[in-house]
Amino acid sequence: MTDSFPGGIEGAIDEQGLIADVGEGVSVLHIEDDERFADLVSTFLERQRDYFTVETETDPRAALDRLEHADVDCVVCDYDMPGLDGLEVLERVRAEYPDLPFVLFTGKGSEEIASEAISKGVTEYLQKGGGTEQYAVLANRIEQAVARYRAERQVTRGFHAIETAHDGISLLDEGGQFIYVNEAYADITGYDREELIGTHWDVLYPAGELDRAYNEMIPAAREGEWRGRTVYVRKDGDTVDVDHRITFTTDDTLICTITDVSEDEAVREELSLKERAMDEAPIGITITDPEQADNPIVYANDGFVELTGYAREEITGENCRFLQGEETRAEPVTAMREAVADAEPVTVELRNYRADGDLFWNRVSIAPIRGADGDPDYFVGFQEDVTERHAIQERHEEWIQLMRGFGDVLSHDLQTPLSVIRGRVELAQETGDVGHLEDIDEPIDRMAALIEDVAAVMETGELVSDEAPVDVAAVAEEVWQTLEVGDASLALDDGTPTVAADEDALRRLLENLLGNSLEHGGDAVTIRVGGLDGEAGFYVADDGPGIPEAERDDVFTPGFTTKEGGSGLGMASVAQIVAAHGWEIRVRDGIDGGARFEIVDVEA
Template structure:
């Protein structure tokens, strides 16, 4: 294929300006056992060409390992080195990298060495010496070798693209004879490639089409380009309709491209079907192009538009991170970034923002689409709204936490009536006075209420069920009667309001608040319940030891207690009931130094 380029590779290099425009970084591996000389060479080369990046290796046996690990465009190697000379290095490099530019830069030169180097495939042979101008010569040789190497790679890639193209491609000389056909061209025409080479194009033209081709089509192609639909006569006499394109190069070589109309239409129908399927898919689909800066979106389906609220025009050209914001966690973003950098598939869930600013949970799956060499040509992304699933999971976790905490609190709340029952039974057993058993009705009823309360919570997932107007003072007095608090006193001050509440839950709240005062204040503690000034709510205050300032923020936490035998769940029960009613609770200090708890009912 290279002979088809005017002037060959050298012509291609000169014509396309490779020598003048190498521009992009050139990696040079310099193999030299003398470290000081190697440093000098690196300095001069990088001074001569600022886009040279020179790495030095003083151990020639490590050359292949360095080539495997580094991005090298050219090897510059000394000849006279201990253990392994430059020709042995060249031989190793050629086995692994047959086309990589290799410059033998040696102070010990001879025709014999030069001849052997050429036979082993050296790119350039240059002797040291002659002052600093030798480095300019070396830089030129490296630059030309790399330019040639890159040009050959480009031509090779172009030839590979032509060879593997789905379209039929052929080249014809100025006499109209085929000088090249690719596999697809031969398949469409029904001939072997060798059968077409050297034959005239008229072998494929039905007799009634030949005149039109000569008079109209070729004349138009010579003016620049002709494209349209024609009929080809295949080997064996059948005909095929082809989409046809003709143009001429400056050296009068005709380039002919054809596509089987029926096959092309089938491909178009298949692509159309796939595109419709992607557009109508119930999830977001995007395709990005890593060859462009920042890997932007080049396709977004209707599902993506519906999911994000952004139009195709707004999304196209942007990196997918434009959906991220303040609430987007870095961990899933980093996982996606690392997978894309390594061309690996990945699935992650992250918080994204819609066009209107709303947050949603996005399950993102990304996979690379490789080209013929396996390199990532595009990335396809699938986006799915999983906000509802996350909400269900969150409610499930909250429910588990509620049940766990409620079980702990309930076990605490049951201890009060249970201890009363145990005490009365023991007294009856010790004294034989069955009158003590008559006092069991109230604690038994209280335990029944708590058990019913627990069943309701388990069934509904709520600590509070139906709310109705409840007299706070009356509930406080009922709760006081459940406590064995001989010597302690409760005073109902003016002002406890009637509030909308679950009466059973409110009684549990008071049992725990009043019980807390008795537990910490002792038998002589005085407790006061009243209404709040300027707010709808009530307080419970005592003249006990109060709450140490360092624990004021902790008393409502599950498990917190300052007593060695305490459970720490009494006040947690209070906090649960307050939260379930959408109330607020404040912890403070009473006028006489004791503890004061304020429950604000109307928080509007």
């Protein structure tokens, strides 16, 4: 019967007892409380087999914890250790991993220990001592144990696949009697499995088909294989059309495979519908195979191809991490890796890269597709481009921050015209001279313009709307006329530029810069406005006390002020307007050590 299971136990070990496919490597967990001896064992084992990887734990409890999270092919364990001895470790390993190779490698040997180890399921029992040749023996025992373990696991998977196959599968002996039938075979024929075992195959054939079976099908199968369509008689007397395949093994065992034609066509139609639905889904869909090395993609739909920009042949066989790059954060990647390791569903959002290098936000949902034994046979992944949603969310957050800052600085900017209005009204009330009220038209107009600015910002989400050529000197002169300047003076350089700007926003900027110089420079401060030499932009400078270098980085921070009772919002307003235009501002020494603000990267 061995021939009916290609690649079985014998096929996994070569003539010398070595693992045929060493490309996978062998991971050994060595539990040994003596660190020096543990290092020696690791060195010799890895010299004996270059595909061995030996990890050592000196604490048996820590070793058991590691076993839960590491992919280990074999455990090599000492007997006499503090906390837990080797037999106690063996007992706990067997409770969780009944078939994992376990070698008890101990210097304290006795028939009693050996007997108890065997009763608890030890794979190999080996005593330390005798020189370096013991490591060659240990390496050989590990190698053969792992080979058997992998081969048995392969056979188990193969048998499980036969048991759960959609097709009916049966084995018959030389006399034509059933010696094995899977569940699907019994379902198609209508018999219980136990009823068919020991029964001759001719019970399933109507009289008209028996001659064909003996004269055509069996002879062709002995020559290699027979395929075709036949009619079976079910236990209840009904007939069923089956696609039929029979062949013989070298030991004369007959292998028979059948498929219910009507059911198969229905299944094919259902699978075709599902496959079309997956292929045409507006999101990316992938299926990966955890039984293969590195859990590669074995299916990718058209949506995934379109989403990533990679050709299907570039995708198949790759792990999904090929979409990751420098901007991919570690947290969602770790969450996906841990969920796959634990066979649990997970949903994350992370930055991925398309084939052309473009970044996009990918919403990834992964779920295991479990087999009858509960273990994941595959993982299905759904990928959706959510870049636009992230952009909307980022714009929303920026809007919130903009409104918070804008509200503060706007209230500050309103104070100047409001103070003028209050002052003129008070003078008119005190003196009875209504002429003072003539001077409030301009600040009222200014407040009206600021209110319009508020409406524009609320509507567009931008501090700067329409930009047009604006003469900086002309606007500075207009602003100067609205300020309480006392004995201060304003000088405008001939080279003061005309710039592309939102005129109302530029006026607010100059109000704050000129007002700052008046506020800090004293009664007779001199202020100069002009163009920059060799670069596009303009400056506002004064001969006041200046700004210490240590404070220049903080001067535009909302709330920062050096004046008692100051709001610290004037310069924050300037910074907002500069940034909204795409300009930059820097602080330099001004006239005779005063302050100088330079606005650069300005479009002339």
